[in-house]
Amino acid sequence: MQVTLLTIMEVILMPIVAFIIGLFMVLMMRKLAARLQRRVGPPLFQPLFDIVKLYGKQTQISHGMIHDIGIIMAVGGYVAAEALLPVPGMDGIAAKGGLITLAYLTMVPSLGLALGVGQCANPNGSIGISRALTSMLAYDIPFIIVIFGVAYQFSSTNLVDIIATQQAGGFSTWGISEMPVLAVAGLFAMHASLGKQPFEIYIAPAEIATGPMVEMGGKFLGGLFVMQSFQLYTASVLYVSLFLGGGENWITFLLKSFGVLAIPVVIAYLFPRYRTDDLVRLVWKWPVMLALIGIAFVMN
Amino acid sequence: MSNTDLSNIEVNQKPVAKRSNPFANVFNELVSFCRSRSMFMLHYCTGCGAIELPPAMTSRFDMERLGIQPMVTPRQADILLITGYVSIKTLKRVILTYEQMGAPKYVIGICSCTVNGGMYWQSYATAKKLDEYIPVDLYIAGCMPRPEAVIEGLQQLMAKIKTDEANSWKKYYEHYDYYLGNQQHLFGNNWQTPTDIIGEAKTYQLEGPNTLGEHTKILESVQRPLEPLEMKL
Amino acid sequence: MNNIAFTVALPLLAAFLLPIISNSSKSAARFIGPFVLLAMLGFSLAYFNMLEHPVAIALGGFRPPLGITFHLDNLSLLMASIIPLIMLVLWPYANIEGYREESLLLLLAGSASGLALSGDLFNIYVFYELLSVASFGLAAANRTGAAFAATFRYLVMSGLGTVLALTGIGLIYTQTGTLNLAHIGLLASQLNNPAGLSAFALIVIGIGVKAEIFPVNGWVPEVYSTASPRISALLAGLISKLAVLVIVRLLVVAYQGPEALTLLLVLGMLGIIWGELSAWRSKDLKRMLSFSSIGQLGMVLVAFSIPGEAGMVAGIAMMLHHLVVKPGLFMLTEHWNGSLNKLAGAAKSSPLAAVLFMLFALSLIGVPPFPGFWAKLLLVTGLVEANTPLYLTALAVLLSATVIEAHYLMHTAIRMYSKGKKKQVKKLHQTPFTLTIISVFAVVLITALITMAPLGNKLQHIAAESSDRALYINTTFAARHTPVRKQISLIKQQSKVQ
Amino acid sequence: MNQLDTLLLISLITALISGLGRRHQLIGWATAILLTVQFLALLSISSLGYGGTVIESAVNLTILGQPLSWRFDGLSWFFALITIGAAMASSFFAAGIWAKKYKKHGGNPGLLQFAMSLNVFTMLVLLASGDLLSLFIGWELVSWASLLLMVLAGGIATQWGLRYIVYATAGAMSILAGIGIIYHLTGSFAYADLAAAASTFSTTHVVVLSLLFIAGFGVKMGLLPFHLWQAGAYAETPGPGSAFLGAISSRMGLYAMLIVVFQLIGLGKMIAVEIPFTFLSLRDLLMWVAAFTIIFPTYTALRQNDARYLLAWHGIGQGGYMMMGLLLLDPVGSAGGLLHVFNYATNQAALFLAITAVVYRTHTADLNRLGGLVNRMPLTFLVLLVGIIGLAGIPPMNGFVSKWLIYRSLIIEGMPLLFVATVIGTLGTILSVYKLIHNTFLGQLRLEHEHIREVPWSMLAPMLVVATIIFITGFMPGLVLDWVASAQAALGFTPLAYTLGGVETARGSLDMIWLCGVLFGGFGVGALLFYGGGNKAKRVHQLDNYAGGHFLTADTRYHYSNNFYAGLMHHIGGWYRGTFKWLESSLISIVSLLSGLTQILFHSYHPALFLLITATLSLYFFIG
Incomplete structure (x- = not known):
């Protein structure tokens, strides 16, 4: 019983931590972008301001119940996913889910969002979703190969085990030093999954008016901002857990997660975007090839 | 043209009642502060003024440091920037767009054209005074105003928002009949936007004595129904 | 004891008397046919019931191998009972005017029973010729130009076939000096040479014209599609089987060597391929059924080509099954003739007929638990047991052919169940009389389905008996005849060694 | 008469009642209720689902010297549960108001119910099969019963049905060949004999048998490349029927494959090949x-x-x-x-x-x-x-x-x-x-x-x-x-x-x-954030939409x-590329071409010539 209670506490705490870290990740992303463009960039609490403002809108419009539920699922799915992602000192229910579950659980928010957007009856939104799902199909293939490689390498799908194994021998047993090729492919896939340039065809503001977000105002958009911070957090922490030995303590954990996230973000703002079919072609070619080579090394 | 000119009439300013709960007050102030520090703008590039916005956003002047970001749809935006002359056809879209924005929403008229028609003041096809059709919070005059001026204007707006003074959007709900009358005068009596302003005003208790009137009656007589699709079992 | 000869004599006599009687009393003439058939049925059933072991009857008191013998075992008596039965069902009761058809039918019945019962090649030849004559007349009975043309085709082929068969018989006679089947069986070793085998080939091909063996069956589609359905049913259902029976008898008594079996197998296989493929493409029901019966006969032949009892039981099962199903199907074409496309709406017009068609079709395809399945199962197991590349090829051919068969039969069924134009649909109505006839076959089929277990045992018993060469010889030759007796014991030893 | 027999009997009775009363108004409900009774009968042997021992049917037949037997084990019970469950859902769905409309549009709901209950019965017979022969019988019964369901809608559905039955027959023939070979090798159709003899099979036999059975059973599963019939055939079946077929019908292929290939022949040998x-x-x-x-x-x-x-x-x-x-x-x-x-x-x-x-x-x-x-x-x-x-x-x-x-x-x-x-x-x-x-x-x-x-x-x-x-x-x-x-x-x-x-x-x-x-906690948090924070959202009309x-x-x-x-x-x-369709149509073209060639024989003016040719050839075969 004690354990259950503790687990529940962790499950409650982990999303809160994730949200806070996620907000800073959003900030970091925007700051980096600004720096790259030789701007000052937003102030420290800008992500929070945005969210509070959006929730504080006086009039809000909704296109129906599914529109609402979409946002709920988008946020809720990530809240749940965070409980599966171990952080230093807290494992949550990572042992009861594991890597595959996490990979699939992170689809729940996207699909919830997709449902909500569909309900809006806005063609831009639908086009956006169609593109988003297409790019999910594109980047999930290398991603899933990477997951297989890691799970096979550590012969476990339990993230706690995977992290423990990596930490056991220091840097030399980290995923990145044992499977460098897979790590590169994983980074690529992670970048694509973030939906930043050059893989943001489904947002394409000038073309389809931010796609899925086209009808989202007020707290709907606020929910999506929350989701974004969770998304950045999940992606980077998952990568850290798979390849960088997770967090020995909070300092290294934060360093690693922010560091990992910085890479795609820096790359992102140097690029325009790919067309959908180009995106698919690119992602199915390079990261998949890398991942397969990586797998070949792992399987030996 | 409509009988009354509202452009200078202040909104029936219900002073924000200080609530007894100090925490609620703090919360309200926090929200107002956040509103002022996070302004998503939709620049409706009707004319030449639009060209001055990119410099305002990019590295030279960097609006983002003030929390101002461009957005692409009215649903997401707080500020509507009308950057130049508004032809009658464009005006329809401007009104549609304005009505689709979520309140609190602010309108900034950039360039002289939005103030009085500017160099198009003789044109038959141009709406001269923007605030006869939608309430405008702030004009930034000039032909065209430089980015510094734009940012200066935005900062003024920020200050007004912070103190809850930028309430022109309430005017639209409270005097909807007036605005609708002007719009009908220009577009004919069949004029209708997809947004149900009256319903919105009722839902959010933003009605004033002048929300409904003769023009809204005309509207009701010609209106295609706009009730949301209810979920039916 | 010689009552069984009446099954041959009575109908032949009646056939010749019928024209005379009909001159004096038409109503008497109408009754005489069915009456004779009933009598035939009575005789053969009586024997069938009494029969405990096969018997040979020497007619005219001459002992075999000199005299005319009738070989009575379960198989021949079964066929002999089926002949009047099926004739009774297909009898032209509605025909009030003429006597020609009745007369020919009686001739056919008499010669057919003769063929089924005969124990020597000469008699077989004679009855076969009689049978041919009767069937020519019947095929042309409806006197249309097309029927005459088709019958001529039939006649030419059949004539040539007879010549070949006669040559074959002659060859056998030169080799063995006898035409009695049992005696031939005794002297089978003398036939195991090119001349003997050639004789077999000639007889198979000659008789094969009636048995619809590939490729001497060029007359089949023409005749069946122009003759009246009753006649087609008779020819396809009954006569072909009798021809096969002759080949089987020869096979059992004298040709157990692999060469003869291979010939049958190859011809059967080709027959299956040719028949089913042609049926697949045919555009009207009658032709389709005739092609299908070519295919089915091919399967029967393949079955008989399997050595030993397994082949016999499979063959008899296939034969009997086809004998029940095909006449039923042919009777359906009474009103469902012409292009297959015109069948649209047939099921609406006479639903019972459509159901019966489905029943026959399913059994023909070999869908369990219908009798056709058990026959096919026997065939399959037999082929696999034989286990040589050629037999396995035959298995493959058989199974592929079944697929094709399923396709064209179901295609037709689906056409029947699709919507048709009103005018067209009216024409497709089956009369109650035809339906009754078809239902008889269906009832037989369903009875067989229900009594499958005892029927199967009986079938195996029949097959065991009729595939027993020693028994056949032993039956014919009385135990007294010493030299023959020696040979019999020798054969028994041989079979034991095998 | 044990519980298994009772189940099968009830199933048969269901099929018979719904078949005979297919024109009656209440037949839909009657069938649905009878299916529920079947379900209860199945539950009465639910011990099978929890590790119970095999139940043998008391019915035993011997046909043509081959014993036929039926029995239920955990696997059969599992599949039967799904079968009857799916049928119940579809049957209840089809029984009520749906049937009225279906009838109005020219359908016969009673026939649909009959087809479904017949399918259930045949599936149960298949699932209960206790030897290869009864397996094959059950298999064919299922195949043809589902054809009935597929062609009910008429029109295009019949074309799909035809396509299905050709594939199904081909599959069945492949199975029949396999069963024949097993019979040759073991001398019986019994499962036990096969399982015992399987270890002695040569590699060739294992390969041939596996391929024959997998192809045969795979047809029903829609295993590549035998899948082309399935989508259309299921889709064009009247609604509830397609739910039933879609849910379970093709799994019968899996069941049979499990029994024969996995259990009896043994997959272990396939790894070795x-x-x-x-x-x-x-x-x-x-x-x-x-x-x-x-x-x-x-x-x-x-x-x-x-x-x-x-x-x-x-x-x-x-x-x-x-x-x-x-x-x-x-x-x-x-x-x-x-x-x-x-x-x-x-x-x-x-x-x-x-x-x-x-x-x-x-x-x-x-x-x-x-x-x-x-x-x-x-x-x-x-x-x-x-x-x-x-x-x-x-x-x-x-x-x-x-x-x-x-x-x-x-x-x-x-x-x-x-x-x-x-x-x-x-x-x-x-x-x-x-x-x-x-x-x-x-x-x-x-x-x-x-x-x-x-x-x-x-x-x-x-x-x-x-x-x-x-x-x-x-x-x-x-x-x-x-x-x-x-x-x-x-x-x-x-x-x-x-x-x-x-x-x-x-x-x-x-x-x-x-x-x-x-997850639901997360959704709860999301809902709390959504409904608790911010003003209540106003529903708007779908035309109130941003479209530039x-x-x-x-x-x-x-x-x-x-x-x-x-x-x-x-x-x-x-x-x-439509490769499979291309393959299928080329196969049909080949058959068509061949059948055109074969018909030449029957169109020839000189059929007697063939007689002489064949006579000569066969004489050559014997003499030459």
């Missing part, structure tokens, strides 16, 4: 067939514009998962495969019923002619949503659990490429089910659908029950894993060690109870539905 010039063993080859069976049909489904076809194509694809799981041969994978049979059946039943409900109201299943129905048919939407989440294999529905087991096993076994292939299939499924729900229920409501209502309760209730089952078995997969484990035991696999919430192993476990708890300043009107279609994945198709569109 190396395919020359490759690295693959026979089992690997089969796994790749399964993988392609997952991928190709799933991506064909992605291109469908008819909801029923889309689902039916998925049915083929999902069969590949089951194959894949079972071919993995370890406790986890095989449990995944078997569990997927159950899960998929519930998903597919729910989906087909929901689509049937949509068709009931809108008269179309064309994905380009629907949209926005969620406001009009919210409960149907809910059912469809639950169904697609399950079908796509996303938590928290049951489809996820079975797929998880398969993935887990693929990782344990170290098969990366197959793993990727499986996931590619899942991703394709996600894409196409989203298209399904988007194009029917989300987006713009068409003018002509403004006034439609939710379907009546007689249709809703079965749908909701199935949806509930999907959720509950997703929440507590242990409920089904009980049955799966005894089915595994019956098959000779090591049963999976499971918990109520899923699987507990040292290095990677799954606990759906926790997972669902956390454009005024939308109801008479203009702006629902983005056609060519939904345009970008993806731009890239992979060219990969759809």
Whole structure:
């Protein structure tokens, strides 16, 4: 019983931590972008301001119940996913889910969002979703190969085990030093999954008016901002857990997660975007090839 | 043209009642502060003024440091920037767009054209005074105003928002009949936007004595129904 | 004891008397046919019931191998009972005017029973010729130009076939000096040479014209599609089987060597391929059924080509099954003739007929638990047991052919169940009389389905008996005849060694 | 007369009653209730689902010297449960108001009920088969009974039915050949003899037999390349019928394959068989067939514009998962495969019923002619949503659990490429089910659908029950894993060690109870944030929509539905070559050509010539 209670506490705490870290990740992303463009960039609490403002809108419009539920699922799915992602000192229910579950659980928010957007009856939104799902199909293939490689390498799908194994021998047993090729492919896939340039065809503001977000105002958009911070957090922490030995303590954990996230973000703002079919072609070619080579090394 | 000119009439300013709960007050102030520090703008590039916005956003002047970001749809935006002359056809879209924005929403008229028609003041096809059709919070005059001026204007707006003074959007709900009358005068009596302003005003208790009137009656007589699709079992 | 000869004599006599009687009393003439058939049925059933072991009857008191013998075992008596039965069902009761058809039918019945019962090649030849004559007349009975043309085709082929068969018989006679089947069986070793085998080939091909063996069956589609359905049913259902029976008898008594079996197998296989493929493409029901019966006969032949009892039981099962199903199907074409496309709406017009068609079709395809399945199962197991590349090829051919068969039969069924134009649909109505006839076959089929277990045992018993060469010889030759007796014991030893 | 006989008897009686009374008004309800009785009879032998011993039927026949016997074990019981369950759902669905409309449009609901109950009976006979012969008999009965169901709709459905029956017959003949060979090798049709003799089979025999049986049973499963018949045949069946067929019919192929190939011949031998010039063993080859069976049909489904076809194509694809799981041969994978049979059946039943409900109201299943129905048919939407989440294999529905087991096993076994292939299939499924729900229920409501209502309760209730089952078995997969484990035991696999919430192993476990708890907790937090924070949202009309300043009107279609994945198709569109269709049509062309050639013989003017030629040839054969 004690354990259950503790687990529940962790499950409650982990999303809160994730949200806070996620907000800073959003900030970091925007700051980096600004720096790259030789701007000052937003102030420290800008992500929070945005969210509070959006929730504080006086009039809000909704296109129906599914529109609402979409946002709920988008946020809720990530809240749940965070409980599966171990952080230093807290494992949550990572042992009861594991890597595959996490990979699939992170689809729940996207699909919830997709449902909500569909309900809006806005063609831009639908086009956006169609593109988003297409790019999910594109980047999930290398991603899933990477997951297989890691799970096979550590012969476990339990993230706690995977992290423990990596930490056991220091840097030399980290995923990145044992499977460098897979790590590169994983980074690529992670970048694509973030939906930043050059893989943001489904947002394409000038073309389809931010796609899925086209009808989202007020707290709907606020929910999506929350989701974004969770998304950045999940992606980077998952990568850290798979390849960088997770967090020995909070300092290294934060360093690693922010560091990992910085890479795609820096790359992102140097690029325009790919067309959908180009995106698919690119992602199915390079990261998949890398991942397969990586797998070949792992399987030996 | 409509009988009354509202452009200078202040909104029936219900002073924000200080609530007894100090925490609620703090919360309200926090929200107002956040509103002022996070302004998503939709620049409706009707004319030449639009060209001055990119410099305002990019590295030279960097609006983002003030929390101002461009957005692409009215649903997401707080500020509507009308950057130049508004032809009658464009005006329809401007009104549609304005009505689709979520309140609190602010309108900034950039360039002289939005103030009085500017160099198009003789044109038959141009709406001269923007605030006869939608309430405008702030004009930034000039032909065209430089980015510094734009940012200066935005900062003024920020200050007004912070103190809850930028309430022109309430005017639209409270005097909807007036605005609708002007719009009908220009577009004919069949004029209708997809947004149900009256319903919105009722839902959010933003009605004033002048929300409904003769023009809204005309509207009701010609209106295609706009009730949301209810979920039916 | 010689009552069984009446099954041959009575109908032949009646056939010749019928024209005379009909001159004096038409109503008497109408009754005489069915009456004779009933009598035939009575005789053969009586024997069938009494029969405990096969018997040979020497007619005219001459002992075999000199005299005319009738070989009575379960198989021949079964066929002999089926002949009047099926004739009774297909009898032209509605025909009030003429006597020609009745007369020919009686001739056919008499010669057919003769063929089924005969124990020597000469008699077989004679009855076969009689049978041919009767069937020519019947095929042309409806006197249309097309029927005459088709019958001529039939006649030419059949004539040539007879010549070949006669040559074959002659060859056998030169080799063995006898035409009695049992005696031939005794002297089978003398036939195991090119001349003997050639004789077999000639007889198979000659008789094969009636048995619809590939490729001497060029007359089949023409005749069946122009003759009246009753006649087609008779020819396809009954006569072909009798021809096969002759080949089987020869096979059992004298040709157990692999060469003869291979010939049958190859011809059967080709027959299956040719028949089913042609049926697949045919555009009207009658032709389709005739092609299908070519295919089915091919399967029967393949079955008989399997050595030993397994082949016999499979063959008899296939034969009997086809004998029940095909006449039923042919009777359906009474009103469902012409292009297959015109069948649209047939099921609406006479639903019972459509159901019966489905029943026959399913059994023909070999869908369990219908009798056709058990026959096919026997065939399959037999082929696999034989286990040589050629037999396995035959298995493959058989199974592929079944697929094709399923396709064209179901295609037709689906056409029947699709919507048709009103005018067209009216024409497709089956009369109650035809339906009754078809239902008889269906009832037989369903009875067989229900009594499958005892029927199967009986079938195996029949097959065991009729595939027993020693028994056949032993039956014919009385135990007294010493030299023959020696040979019999020798054969028994041989079979034991095998 | 034991309980198994009672079950079969009730089933037969159901079929007979619904057949005889097919014109009666109440026959629908009668059939549904009788099916419920069957279900209860099945429950009376539920000990089989919990590791009970085999129940032998008292009926024994001997035909042509071959004994026929029937029996039920854990595997049969598991499949029978799904069969009767699916039939119940469909039957109840079809019994009420649906039937009236169906009748009005020229259908015969009684005949549909009869066809379904006949299918159930034949399936039970197949599932109960106790030797190869009764297996084959049951197999053929099932094949032909489902033909009846498929052609009921008439028109185009009959063409699909014909296609089906040709494939099915080909499959059956392949099986018959296999059974014949076994009979040759063992001298009997009994399972026990086969199992005993299997170890002595030579490699050639193992290969030939496996291929014959897998091809034969694979036809019904829609295993590549024998899948072309399935989608159309299932899709064109009248609504509830397609739910039933889609849910269970093709799994009969899996059942028979499990019995004969997995259990009796033994897959272990297939691992030993190396395919020359490759690295693959026979089992690997089969796994790749399964993988392609997952991928190709799933991506064909992605291109469908008819909801029923889309689902039916998925049915083929999902069969590949089951194959894949079972071919993995370890406790986890095989449990995944078997569990997927159950899960998929519930998903597919729910989906087909929901689509049937949509068709009931809108008269179309064309994905380009629907949209926005969620406001009009919210409960149907809910059912469809639950169904697609399950079908796509996303938590928290049951489809996820079975797929998880398969993935887990693929990782344990170290098969990366197959793993990727499986996931590619899942991703394709996600894409196409989203298209399904988007194009029917989300987006713009068409003018002509403004006034439609939710379907009546007689249709809703079965749908909701199935949806509930999907959720509950997703929440507590242990409920089904009980049955799966005894089915595994019956098959000779090591049963999976499971918990109520899923699987507990040292290095990677799954606990759906926790997972669902956390997920719904998360949704709760999301809801709290959404409804607790900020003003209440006002519902707006669908025309109040941002379209770049454009005024939308109801008479203009702006629902983005056609060519939904345009970008993806731009890239992979060219990969759809229709190879299998091409193969099929070339086969038909060949047959057609050959039959044209064969007919020449019968058109010849000189048939006697052939007689002489043959005579000469055969004389040459003997003399020369």
